[in-house]
Amino acid sequence: MAIATTTIGSYPKPDYVRVPNWFEIRRRLAPGRWNPTEAYERFLATRDAADDALLDRGTAEVVREQVAAGIDIPTDGEVRREHYIYHQCRRFAGFDFAGLTQKAMRGGSWNAAVPTVVGPVRAGPPQMVRDWRVAQAATDRPVKMTLPGPLTIIDSTADAHYGDQRRLAADLADALNVEIRALADAGCRWIQVDEPVFARQLDRALAFGVDMLARCFDGVPTGTRRAVHICCGYPAALDLEDFPKADRATYFALADALERTAVDAVSIEDAHRRNELSLIERFATKTLILGVVEIARTRIESVEEIRARLAAVLEHIDAERLIAAPDCGLIMLDRATVGAKLRNLATAAHGIG
Numbered sequence: 617m618a619i620a621t622t623t624i625g626s627y628p629k630p631d632y633v634r635v636p637n638w639f640e641i642r643r644r645l646a647p648g649r650w651n652p653t654e655a656y657e658r659f660l661a662t663r664d665a666a667d668d669a670l671l672d673r674g675t676a677e678v679v680r681e682q683v684a685a686g687i688d689i690p691t692d693g694e695v696r697r698e699h700y701i702y703h704q705c706r707r708f709a710g711f712d713f714a715g716l717t718q719k720a721m722r723g724g725s726w727n728a729a730v731p732t733v734v735g736p737v738r739a740g741p742p743q744m745v746r747d748w749r750v751a752q753a754a755t756d757r758p759v760k761m762t763l764p765g766p767l768t769i770i771d772s773t774a775d776a777h778y779g780d781q782r783r784l785a786a787d788l789a790d791a792l793n794v795e796i797r798a799l800a801d802a803g804c805r806w807i808q809v810d811e812p813v814f815a816r817q818l819d820r821a822l823a824f825g826v827d828m829l830a831r832c833f834d835g836v837p838t839g840t841r842r843a844v845h846i847c848c849g850y851p852a853a854l855d856l857e858d859f860p861k862a863d864r865a866t867y868f869a870l871a872d873a874l875e876r877t878a879v880d881a882v883s884i885e886d887a888h889r890r891n892e893l894s895l896i897e898r899f900a901t902k903t904l905i906l907g908v909v910e911i912a913r914t915r916i917e918s919v920e921e922i923r924a925r926l927a928a929v930l931e932h933i934d935a936e937r938l939i940a941a942p943d944c945g946l947i948m949l950d951r952a953t954v955g956a957k958l959r960n961l962a963t964a965a966h967g968i969g
Contacts, residue, residue, distance in 0.1 A: 617935045619926060619965040620688045621958075622905060624845055624883060625700055625762040625810065626945030627682070627693030628954055630674040634659055634667055636698055637947060651729040653713055656698035671696050675747070676754035683755050685955055686962025689806055689939070691760045692751035700810060700945065701764040701772045702731060708791050710737035710777070717774035732774045733784065739791035742798035749802070760806035761799055763792055765832065765844070767825045768813040782824050789831035796832060800840040807836070808843040808883065812944075814870055815848050815862035826873045833878060843905065845883035846870060847944040851912045854948060864889055871898035881905055885943035886925070888912070896932035904933055907943030908964075909957045914949070916956045922964035930968070940965040 629637060636655035659667075674695045682690035697703035705711045716729040744761060751759045764772075766788035770781055778784040796807055809832050814821040833842045846867070851859035867884055874882055875898070883905035884891070896904065908925055909917050926940060940961055946954045 617968060619935055619968055620939045621686060621962050621965050622689035622760060622806075622939050622941045623682055623687055623691050623693075623958070624847075624905075624907075624941055624943075624945050625691055625694050625808070626697075626947035627678045627691070627695070628946060628949060628951045629693075629695055630677055632670055633674040633695055634663075635671070635696060651716065652699050653702055653716070653731060654729075656702075657713070659698070672750050675750050679751050679754040679759060681951070681955065682958065683757055685958035686966060687757075687958060688962075689758055689760050690751075690755065691762060692747060694762065694945070694947075696747060700762065701769055704764055704792075704795075705731055705769060705773065707740050707743055707795070708737050708788075709740060710735045710787075711773070717776070719774050730773050733777050735777055737784065737787040737791055739794035742795050744795050745798050745802045745804075748799055748804050752804070758805045760808055760843070761804055762808045762810055762845070763795060763832075765809040765811035765813075765825075766792070766828045767817060767820060768811050771813045771817070781820065785824060785828045786831065789828040792832045793834055797835055800836045804840065806841045806843065807833075808845055808881075809833075810845045812845070812847045812849065812862075814844075814846045815864075815866045818866045818869060821866075821870065822873055826870075826877060829879065830877045841880045841903075842878065843881040843883060843903075844874065844879050845905070845944070847883075847885045847907075848889070850944065850948065855913055855915075861889070864891060867891060867895055868898060871895065874902065875900060881939070883907075883941065886929075887917070887943045890925075893928060893932050896929055899933065899937075903937045903939060905939045905941050908940050909942050909961050911942050911944045911946055912948050914953055916953065917960060919960045919964045919967075922961055923968055926964060926968050935968075 678693035712732045712734045717732045766785040848862040881903035885907035887910045
């Protein structure tokens, strides 16, 4: 048997791409001084047609790299994005990227100057279709496109307009739905909403977050696979032995809630911290996208190590409902390390049994 493989979202940007890497910016600044949008504003001030051509070239390049490593469902690598959340927020009315607000995020894990919601959030003309077409032209395999979810956007921005997270989440879901339906109508067959905040804000996730996730996918045809990614958090640097993470036990409650939605696939991390195998059985009908290589360690997992974990997981789920992946996006690593990790991941997943 063979298990399919995918990546989650971000990929190391080619050196010739001038869009800043948010992780590198955060790493260089003192705690509390991170401004994740400032460097991109400087890029926008000087962006020209040559940059656009390089962004297209870089997108195609990282798609081909993923395919060459054995990935069955690559992503566009988020090469165009300064940050997986703020890139999307720039496309919506209601956000102010000049009047930033200092805010603690991810349960206080870090502080940043973030964009502010100053009016009703509304979708603009859909723009992700072109991004997807550029990526899809590089391969005959289905390219997955990713968007941040409502709760994760709320946690990474400041609200000076709504004063009600449920109302704000509803408008965000409706705006995201415009982009998602446009992608589906264009032919994109894998669309993923990233909601890492579900693992940190379980009460909000269960109270209205899961409903808003479903709202994001409203009207999306069954031919398009609808996925959600829920990780437990990035560290501040590579190869840290310990850093703040969300409680992995929240996956149990989230699995039960997600089983009642029309989401097709659920992506969780398992490499950095192994889950109890009983969790796997809670995904009774969903496809499980399981992280089997770490995204913040430079150590390259062996084929045998990955295969052994997948074999253990297959005692609890059918192979056709399991997809092997990294824990999260790969932006923290260099391309050589990423390539080695993905090749071993694909070799293990495709050769199991």
